[in-house]
Amino acid sequence: MNGGKDAFATEVGGLQTLAQSSDKITLVKARGSLVWDDKGREYIDCTAQAWSNNLGANDPRVVEAAIAQLRDMTHIRPNFESLPRRKLVAKLQEISPGNLNHVGFALHGSLAGEMAMKLAFKNRPGAQNLIVLQDGYHGRSLATLGASWPHPNNPFLPIQPRFTRVPHPYPYRSRLGMDPEVEVQLCLGLLEDTITKGVDGPVAAVMMEPIQGNGGHIEFPRSYYKGVREICDRLGVLLILDEVQTGFGRMGTMWAAEYYDVVPDIIVFGKGIGGGFPLAGVLADDRLTWFDEGEEALTFGNFPVSLAAGLATIEAIQMDNLCQKARAAGEYATERLLEMQKRRKLIGDVRCPGLMVSIELVTDREKKTPAQKESQEVYRRGVELGVLFGESRYAGLGNLIKVKPPLDIERPLLSRALDVLDEVLGAIEEDSK
Numbered sequence: 229m230n231g232g233k234d235a236f237a238t239e240v241g242g243l244q245t246l247a248q249s250s251d252k253i254t255l256v257k258a259r260g261s262l263v264w265d266d267k268g269r270e271y272i273d274c275t276a277q278a279w280s281n282n283l284g285a286n287d288p289r290v291v292e293a294a295i296a297q298l299r300d301m302t303h304i305r306p307n308f309e310s311l312p313r314r315k316l317v318a319k320l321q322e323i324s325p326g327n328l329n330h331v332g333f334a335l336h337g338s339l340a341g342e343m344a345m346k347l348a349f350k351n352r353p354g355a356q357n358l359i360v361l362q363d364g365y366h367g368r369s370l371a372t373l374g375a376s377w378p379h380p381n382n383p384f385l386p387i388q389p390r391f392t393r394v395p396h397p398y399p400y401r402s403r404l405g406m407d408p409e410v411e412v413q414l415c416l417g418l419l420e421d422t423i424t425k426g427v428d429g430p431v432a433a434v435m436m437e438p439i440q441g442n443g444g445h446i447e448f449p450r451s452y453y454k455g456v457r458e459i460c461d462r463l464g465v466l467l468i469l470d471e472v473q474t475g476f477g478r479m480g481t482m483w484a485a486e487y488y489d490v491v492p493d494i495i496v497f498g499k500g501i502g503g504g505f506p507l508a509g510v511l512a513d514d515r516l517t518w519f520d521e522g523e524e525a526l527t528f529g530n531f532p533v534s535l536a537a538g539l540a541t542i543e544a545i546q547m548d549n550l551c552q553k554a555r556a557a558g559e560y561a562t563e564r565l566l567e568m569q570k571r572r573k574l575i576g577d578v579r580c581p582g583l584m585v586s587i588e589l590v591t592d593r594e595k596k597t598p599a600q601k602e603s604q605e606v607y608r609r610g611v612e613l614g615v616l617f618g619e620s621r622y623a624g625l626g627n628l629i630k631v632k633p634p635l636d637i638e639r640p641l642l643s644r645a646l647d648v649l650d651e652v653l654g655a656i657e658e659d660s661k
C-alpha cells in the first residue's frame with residue numbers, strides 16, 4: 229500500500245491552501261478499506277464512503293471495466309440500448325429475487341426511489357398515497373425527503389407529495405416496554421388502520437427500508453416483514469423495499485429480501501452496486517406494467533461507464549464470495565462488540581446482521597438515555613487514531629456508531645478498528661468519571 233506522506237505532500241502540495249479552507253478531511257486516495265488524506269494520513273474506513281464500497285475501494289476489475297467503457301462510449305441518451313446496459317440487466321435478472329425482472333437505472337438512490345414511486349402510481353391508477361415508516365430514509369430529492377424522517381435540514385417539508393409516516397417496531401426501545409412481538413402486532417395493526425382509515429383515497433404502496441440505515445439502524449423482528457407483506461397482499465397495496473443500503477451483500481446475503489424471505493413488488497437499489505461509481509435503479513415484478521417509452525427518461529440515467537462498473541462489481545461480489553465474507557466479518561465484529569459491551573457501559577445495544585453493524589450508545593443503560601455527545605467524541609477520537617467510524621449526528625437519536633467497512637475488509641484492519649473503538653470508549657468513560 230503506498231500511503232507515504234512525502235508522496236502525498238508533493239502530489240497535493242498546490243491544494244494545501246484550498247484544503248485548509250474546509251474543516252472536512254480532504255481525501256486523496258482510496259484502496260480497499262483504507263483511505264488517505266492530503267497530509268498522507270491513513271484511515272481505516274468503517275463507513276465504506278456512505279456504505280457504498282461494498283467491494284473495497286478502487287477494485288482494479290471495476291476500474292478497468294470503467295476505463296474500457298470510457299474508451300468505447302461515455303454517453304447515450306435513453307432512447308438507445310447499449311451493451312453494458314444489456315449485460316447488467318441480464319446479471320440483475322439472474323440475481324434478483326422472485327419475478328423482479330423489470331430493471332430501470334438512475335444515478336442516485338433518491339431518483340431510483342422516485343422511479344419506484346412513479347411505477348407504483350402507474351400500477352395503482354388513481355392512488356396518490358404512499359405509506360412510509362417514521363424513522364425511514366429514502367434520500368434527498370424533493371419527494372424522497374418527504375418520505376424520510378423529518379430531517380432537520382429539510383426546509384421543503386411543507387411542499388411534499390402525500391406521504392403518511394407510520395410507527396414501526398424498535399425492539400431496543402419498544403413502546404411502553406412491550407415485548408417486541410407484541411409491538412410488531414401493534415405496528416402492523418396501525419399500518420393496516422392507516423391504509424384503510426388513515427388517509428384519503430387509495431394507497432399505491434408501502435415503502436420501507438429492510439433495516440433503517442440512516443434513521444437509527446433499526447432492524448425489525450422477522451414477523452414484521454411477513455406481516456407487512458401479508459397486509460399489502462390482502463389490501464392490494466404494492467410493497468417497495470428500499471435496499472439502497474442493504475443490497476449487494478451488506479446483510480451477508482445479496483438482498484435483505486433474501487435474508488428475511490420476503491419478496492417485495494419493487495426493490496430500490498443503489499450505493500454498493502456501482503463499485504464506487506454512481507449507479508442506482510429499481511427491480512420490479514414483471515407482472516407489473518413497466519413504464520411506456522419516455523415516461524421515465526433521465527438524460528444520464530443509463531450512464532454506460534457506471535453500468536460497466538456495476539457489472540464488474542456484481543461479478544466481483546460473486547467471485548470473491550463477498551456475502552459469505554460479510555457474514556464472517558459481521559459475526560466477528562458482533563462477537564467483539566458483545567464482549568466489549570460487558571466492559572463498556574456506554575454500549576447500550578449491539579446490532580447486526582451481516583456487516584450492517586452498529587452500536588447504540590447510552591449514558592444510562594436502565595433509562596437508555598441517548599449518548600449523543602459521547603458518540604460524536606467517538607467519531608472525533610477515532611479520526612485522531614486513524615479510524616473513520618460511521619456516526620449519526622442528525623439521524624435517529626444521534627447516538628449510533630456504525631462499523632460498516634467494505635465487505636472484504638482484511639481481518640487485521642477490522643480488528644484494529646475495533647481495538648480503537650474499545651480504546652476510545654474506555655477513554656471517554658474515564659473522562660466522564
Ligand SMILES: Cc1ncc(COP(=O)(O)O)c(C=O)c1O
Pocket residue numbers: 278335336337338339341365366367368437441442470471472473498499508
Ligand atoms: C436507504 C436509502 N435510500 C436512499 C438513499 C438515497 O441515495 P442517494 O444518496 O444515492 O440519492 C439512501 C442514502 O443514504 C439510503 O440510505
